[in-house]
Amino acid sequence: MILGIWDGHDAGAAIIDGKEIKVAVNEERLTRRKLDVGFPKESIKCCLEYLGLKPSDVTDVAACTSDFSKTITRVFPSMKDKYYLLRRRKVYPKFAQNQKNFKYKLTEIGPSYLTRKVSKRFLRKGLNRLGFRNYKMKIIDHHMAHAAGAGFCSGFDKALVLTVDGVGDGLSGSVNIFDKGRIDRISSISAKHSPGIFFEHVTNLMGMRELEDEGKVMALSDFAYKIPDNKNPMLNFFEVKGMNIKAKYSSVRMWKELRKILWKSPPEQFAWMAQETMKKKLVELFRNSLDETGLRDVAWSGGVASNIKANMEIRHLPEVKKWFVFPHMGDGGLALGAALQMNFEKNGTWEYKFDNVYFGPEYSKEEMENELKDNPKIRYEYDKNIEKRVADLISGGKIVFLYQGRMEFGPRALGNRSILASASSVESKNDLNLKIKKRVWYQPFCPSILEEDCKNIFRDCDCIERFMTMGFMVREEFREKMTSVTNVDGSARPQMVTTENDRYRKILESVKKKTELGAVLNTSLNLHGYPIVNTPKDVLDVMIRTRNPYMAMGNYFVELVE
Ligand SMILES: [Fe+2]
Structure with a gap:
């Protein structure tokens, strides 16, 4: 059992056991601070809780990065917030006109024996505070962790x-x-x-x-x-x-x-x-x-x-x-990358089944119902055929929230924390932008498509892409039918849906029956500027605040009361 942690930009944690990635989550989803940079204590707790483990059950911890600037922020955690705020231009650098110079000079200094030692000491402090004892720790190099993510999951x-x-x-x-x-x-x-x-x-x-x-x-x-x-x-x-x-x-x-x-x-x-x-x-x-x-x-x-x-x-x-x-190519994927590398170094494990990224927490039917009941702003009912109902609404030009199962790991919502709309309706797309996503006009939306339809739709469909990481060229004859998800250059960035998400697949199949095309617009379920929702409470809050009338929460069909 190996715990991976990352305590920088888009902090997070992951647990691997044997050949299986058991759980992985980023801090932002739990603290509701986008791209949270803090020590990932909530992510660690969430991973342990999901597997029913105690900190003392963890024998190996893989951390990541020990360069000079990272080490400094571990010693002085308040600097970390300031550094990233500055780096992301959320605050004006009042305290030093030459801040930019200073910033780049610092980040260019690589790791050394001393920074590794200091980093380890302060990381241990953070872990020990959570109750961790008697574990081995290794700090994996930053680019090694990125490479491990790509190599081991490929x-x-x-x-x-x-x-x-x-x-x-x-x-x-x-x-x-x-x-x-x-x-x-x-x-x-x-x-x-x-x-x-x-x-x-x-x-x-x-x-x-x-x-x-x-x-x-x-x-x-x-x-x-x-x-x-x-x-x-x-x-x-x-x-x-x-x-x-x-x-x-x-x-x-x-x-x-x-x-x-x-x-x-x-x-x-x-x-x-x-x-x-x-x-x-x-x-x-x-x-x-x-x-x-x-x-x-x-x-x-x-x-x-x-x-x-x-x-x-x-x-x-x-x-x-x-x-x-x-799929989690940025630093948010480092916790998993570090754990994968340590698992190889320690146990020689390198073959993983990687056909989905539903690695986050999930909430039971009871937890969903507890959130829904007694809320005067909504009404809800259990629907055995909720997939068809969602498909009918989408095909009719409505926007529907889809909330189910384990949360996605990484920046893309892939049918468990998604907002769905018609792939062919410009009105739905505009509505979505105006009321919920508030994106700039030139930022495109992406489709989810039944995998078997992709060869027809795309000119250059040479692989199955489940994670929305690649662009493909939409054939001329499909551009009109997919107008809300095709970029101005004729490309689209699809999620090709195979068998990894049963309910989502059924929704797409129902859409196909109505429209002859198994495709929908899929965008992440969040308020503008906030992380993707995690709990049933988060999603209900977004529904009420955006006044979007329809949601499928598991098998519950939820409607806003006027
Ligand atoms: Fe990086």
Whole structure:
């Protein structure tokens, strides 16, 4: 039994036993603070409680990252909040004009014997406070934990594993060979040359939140006109040398250079140049790594792996045979990655069945009913055929909340904490945006589709993608029928639904009977700016606050009383 913990941006915990990922959850879902950075005490408690364990039952703990800045925040936890608030531009850096410089210099310092020792001491303090005793602890390297998530969950025996992110343990990326659990690092990208920080800068300069809104930059880039490479000044910012990336400027200088470009460019053009740069440099890095290693199956992780447009490009390289993106690619997935790595080092375990990410807590029928009863704002009834009822409402243009089973691990709702609407109705999409999600106009929604329909719908359907991590091109004839979930460039980021979620599948099958297309719009069930709901109380609160009239909570059909 191994407990993995991560106590930074999007903190969390996970427990693995043998070949099974038993439970995994992020702190934000429990504290209701988005991307919570605190010590993951609620996540640890939640994991133990779910399995009916006591802290003393845990014999091994895998933590992650021991670079200088992470260690400092462990010694002075109040700095952590401040650091991330600053990093995500939620507070103005009053106390130091030169804060940006300071910040990047600090985060670029890698781990050492001393930082590892201090980190371990303070992590133990946090665990001991929760009642942990007599356990072995190991701190797994940041990029090793990212690589482990991708490698162990890919289902591949041998693969090329890449990680690219902002920064962690002095690095912003790594190239590795995964061979039956053994991960050998063959190249490291220094934190000083970080493609992730480059994209954070772009996000920041566009007035958006770093580490949160990078997807918006990518979405906006679709609306720019294309320019030739020699007119894109950002392409010179990085040089890919073999399996490494070198930046032309320091992090701070890069920010200043980007600001100059922004002055002369409309925002969508600025976003496009950045996206194009990211895509081209990653393609080069992957291509060189594929050539160098001769490997054809690829897995990848790290925050930059959330860039689905770059993913689509890389997946289409003729050199790539099989392709896997770890669904919780950002730092929120580190607790699980660290646990997977420790499980291999200790027990040699490397084969996992990874066909779903329903790793979070779930609530019983009684707990649901306790929340529903005596609430004057709703009425509810038990419905054996709730799937058909939900499908009828969606097909009729209504928005329906779907709450059931174990919460998803990772940023995507995959049918257990989801808001569903018609894939073909622009009105439903606009309604959803106006009343509930409050997204910017250019940010697209994604579909969930019956797996067997995907080959028909997509031009380039070459794999089963259950986790919404890849873009596929929608065939012309389906774009009209899927107008609310197809991007302006004709791509969509689907969840392909196989047999892992019985109720969700039945809903899609019922939708198909009515509309001939087993597809719905699926977006995460949360209030704008808040994490995805966890408990029945959370979801009822969102229903009442957004005044959305319909919800399926397990088999309970819940309606708002006018
Ligand atoms: Fe990371």
